[in-house]
Amino acid sequence: MQNPRYALVAYLKNSLGEFVESIRRELHPDLPHLAAHLTILPPRPLCGTESSALQLLQQVWGRPSLLKFSWATSKPSSP
Numbered sequence: 001m002q003n004p005r006y007a008l009v010a011y012l013k014n015s016l017g018e019f020v021e022s023i024r025r026e027l028h029p030d031l032p033h034l035a036a037h038l039t040i041l042p043p044r045p046l047c048g049t050e051s052s053a054l055q056l057l058q059q060v061w062g063r064p065s066l067l068k069f070s071w072a073t074s075k076p077s078s079p
Helices: 015-027 050-061
Strands: 006-011 037-044
Touching (some): 006 050
Antiparallel strands (some): 006 037
């Protein structure tokens, strides 16, 4: 059995999400179940337990103003 890999993503549920999903449907019509999202951390194996990773995420992401994102400084990446 392969080791599971985990990613951290933010789902887009607004007009930007609808736009991204329409592009994905054109490029990959065989994957209609995938929701539009931004990948924050790409898939990777965990270095600890799933439980400890969830606890860390709750601590880190519970802080206000932790993540600042600007389209001007972002660069696209491929999976």
